[in-house]
Amino acid sequence: MKFLCIPCDVKMEVQTDGIMPEEKQNLAMKFKCKKCGHSIAMLTNKFETEFVSKLGVEMGGATDVSKAPMAAVSSSLAQAKEELKATNPEDDLIWTEEAEQRIKKVPFFVRGMAKKTVINFAMEKGITTIDAKVMDEVREKVGM
Amino acid sequence: MKTYEDLEGDGGSNIIGQVVELGEKLRTRLDKIKYKVALMSGKGGVGKSSITANIASCLADRGNKVGILDADLNGPSIGHLLGVGNDAQLDMKDDGLEPGIGHQGIRIMSMDMLLKTAETPIMWTDADDATASWVSVMESTAIRELLADTNWGELDYLLIDMPPGSDRIDNIRSLIPELAGVVEITIPSPLSQHIVTKSITKNNKMGVPIIGLIENMATYVCPHCDKEGKLFDGEDVHKLSERKDVPYIGKIPFDTRVSRSQSGNLFYKEFKDSVTGQAIAEAVDNIEKFTTK
Numbered sequence: 115m116k117f118l119c120i121p122c123d124v125k126m127e128v129q130t131d132g133i134m135p136e137e138k139q140n141l142a143m144k145f146k147c148k149k150c151g152h153s154i155a156m157l158t159n160k161f162e163t164e165f166v167s168k169l170g171v172e173m174g175g176a177t178d179v180s181k182a183p184m185a186a187v188s189s190s191l192a193q194a195k196e197e198l199k200a201t202n203p204e205d206d207l208i209w210t211e212e213a214e215q216r217i218k219k220v221p222f223f224v225r226g227m228a229k230k231t232v233i234n235f236a237m238e239k240g241i242t243t244i245d246a247k248v249m250d251e252v253r254e255k256v257g258m
Numbered sequence: 259m260k261t262y263e264d265l266e267g268d269g270g271s272n273i274i275g276q277v278v279e280l281g282e283k284l285r286t287r288l289d290k291i292k293y294k295v296a297l298m299s300g301k302g303g304v305g306k307s308s309i310t311a312n313i314a315s316c317l318a319d320r321g322n323k324v325g326i327l328d329a330d331l332n333g334p335s336i337g338h339l340l341g342v343g344n345d346a347q348l349d350m351k352d353d354g355l356e357p358g359i360g361h362q363g364i365r366i367m368s369m370d371m372l373l374k375t376a377e378t379p380i381m382w383t384d385a386d387d388a389t390a391s392w393v394s395v396m397e398s399t400a401i402r403e404l405l406a407d408t409n410w411g412e413l414d415y416l417l418i419d420m421p422p423g424s425d426r427i428d429n430i431r432s433l434i435p436e437l438a439g440v441v442e443i444t445i446p447s448p449l450s451q452h453i454v455t456k457s458i459t460k461n462n463k464m465g466v467p468i469i470g471l472i473e474n475m476a477t478y479v480c481p482h483c484d485k486e487g488k489l490f491d492g493e494d495v496h497k498l499s500e501r502k503d504v505p506y507i508g509k510i511p512f513d514t515r516v517s518r519s520q521s522g523n524l525f526y527k528e529f530k531d532s533v534t535g536q537a538i539a540e541a542v543d544n545i546e547k548f549t550t551k
Contacts, residue, residue, distance in 0.1 A: 171273050192381040192382065194373065194374065197350060
């Protein structure tokens with residue numbers, strides 16, 4: 115799926131830092147026209163996102179999260195062994211339990227991008243612990 | 259106004275590139291495996307997993323390198339049968355998860371190995387409103403990952419222990435187009451034969467090669483005197499095989515000692531000279547003949 119800015123007649127580009135999926139498997143993706151700067155958001159319901167997920171791909175492009183072995187199983191299985199979950203790349207930031215739970219609710223195929231958005235935000239601000247408040251700020255910042 | 263073709267690339271996610279990459283990863287893994295064989299039944303409870311484990315045992319006994327993918331995600335039993343408990347430590351490498359090593363060096367991958375405890379069911383979300391379509395999507399994705407992300411290494415045979423029913427074969431067929439074939443398993447009961455007929459019909463329609471039909475629990479063998487007795491009343495399974503034009507490749511009697519495989523060696527390894535052991539070997543002869551022809 116591609117998006118065209120009609121006034122400029124140019125392709126709109128996906129904003130990898132602008133994605134903040136809703137927690138109930140809804141997806142929100144931001145696209146921006148490079149020429150005029152106009153932004154739009156593509157919003158999908160959970161049934162639509164489920165079909166995308168069957169391909170085993172990540173929206174916004176593959177990340178280390180989706181390339182890791184057993185990525186989908188480890189991130190989606192409700193009660194997987196800890197060593198299986200350790201396949202996700204580690205970062206130095208501390209995630210509170212509540213923040214971990216919130217990021218876990220993001221569908222796996224956009225989780226990498228969502229996590230990266232939160233991490234980038236935290237690093238820009240010099241934040242070392244990611245909690246629910248930080249995640250709310252990210253959501254506010256990206257406007258979704 | 260520009261059209262879809264005028265705009266280069268896709269929406270920005272490189273979906274096609276990602277799908278190609280996933281396909282290549284799977285292909286690299288499968289290319290190291292000579293023969294992939296799925297074992298199916300229509301009905302549950304016909305001893306499919308037990309037959310799969312013992313066919314693997316016989317193949318391994320003949321010098322083949324064998325692996326088993328437990329595709330029965332919600333009723334996994336291969337780990338239990340092969341002696342790889344749920345408490346086995348997972349060995350995750352950068353390029354994949356190491357398979358469990360069961361009796362006779364048989365490599366296995368099963369959802370049971372990935373769950374926190376032996377009593378943990380498979381749930382694809384903590385949320386209480388998981389939709390049926392989400393569960394179905396995740397099961398297909400899980401099968402792909404279990405196949406592609408397990409370090410199977412070089413294998414002669416990868417046996418796929420399918421769940422009851424015939425729905426998962428669509429999934430397996432699309433992931434493994436070079437599937438050598440399927441083995442259909444039934445017991446003599448009319449109900450089991452009725453259901454396995456549907457599975458045979460579906461595979462014929464899909465063009466999936468059928469190696470043959472195994473009649474499990476065909477008789478009961480007394481462990482003391484080796485005398486055989488009837489276990490089920492039903493139509494002769496030979497007739498079904500003739501009607502559906504599927505080779506009848508094995509008549510396997512029930513032997514109470516099969517249950518020993520749950521705690522010790524696999525039945526075939528220990529009792530290969532028994533009536534049931536020889537019947538398993540005969541079925542394996544037919545499978546090898548079919549796959550290596």
